Amino acid sequence: MTRTTVVGFDQVTKRYGDVRAVDGLTLDLHPGQTVALLGPNGAGKSTTLDLLLGLRRPDTGTVRVLGTEPREAVVAGRVGAMLQSGGLMDEVTVAELVRLACALHPRAHPVAEVLARAGLTTIADRRVDKLSGGQAQRVRFALATAGDSDLIVLDEPTTGMDVTARRAFWATMREQADQGRTVLFATHYLEEADAIADRVLVLHRGRLLADGTAAEIKAGAGARRISFDLDAPVDEASLRALPHLTSLTLSDGGSAADAAGSRRTVRIQSADADATVHALYGLGLHPRNLEVAGLGLEQAFVALTAAEEAGQP
Known part of the structure; x- marks a missing residue:
């Protein structure tokens, strides 16, 4: 039985001058998977996410998201993303910003549901520029899940969150995967990858060094x-x-x-x-x-x- 491919990289290469940030990367992601993307600084994680989201184009090879070009999947509302880069709008409240994200999403969830899922209901009337780092991360998560997306992409999602917020966040992500969505996250918190991910991808110098469950990766270290x-x-x-x-x-x-x-x-x-x-x-x-x-x-x-x-x- 053929499995549906949510994300497909086929011999993808991306260079910046003489540096190959992504070097012949081939991989497939499937529905319902929670996938951790690991690698040291400079391994190519951010470039890989940029290619997946259509923010950059590969020099060679192809990237497909849900059977189409990455940008088409994003515009259609089938991909939600929470990235480290980019700020949040100032001088608006949390509720106003989430309401805007829902209004722009072609398959939006109710605003109250989005706020509750991200743990923002009690601070919905607070201005975004008055939030703590962990609260701002929860707002970014709310924007990434404002609509019914098939793929959720998260770049260092729990940075700044306390232990309680991190646990609640990952419980919500597990629910998303249980509903058939694919969750891909890059993290430096390897204990999170060990506890949360069904599959772990290790990048090194732009190449896929290891791909398997956390147990398989640990056994493969020899x-x-x-x-x-x-x-x-x-x-x-x-x-x-x-x-x-x-x-x-x-x-x-x-x-x-x-x-x-x-x-x-x-x-x-x-x-x-x-x-x-x-x-x-x-x-x-x-x-x-x-x-x-x-x-x-x-x-x-x-x-x-x-x-x-x-x-x-």
């Missing part, structure tokens, strides 16, 4: 975390010589040899945890509270991008 306590002093160089070690941190950031007789907490990342632990005991050490676990999404992201950097000139 490393595991090892943590333990040591009650006896040990030479840090011996720990760093353990096989398959990719990183090592000590509890106080100093040298293990500087804290003779004190308990030290050691945290390791290893590409082969079994071999590393075997060698650890081979040193004659007696680790306490030994734990071996998979990487979190943030650690997997760092490992993937670091490995890619190491393999490129």
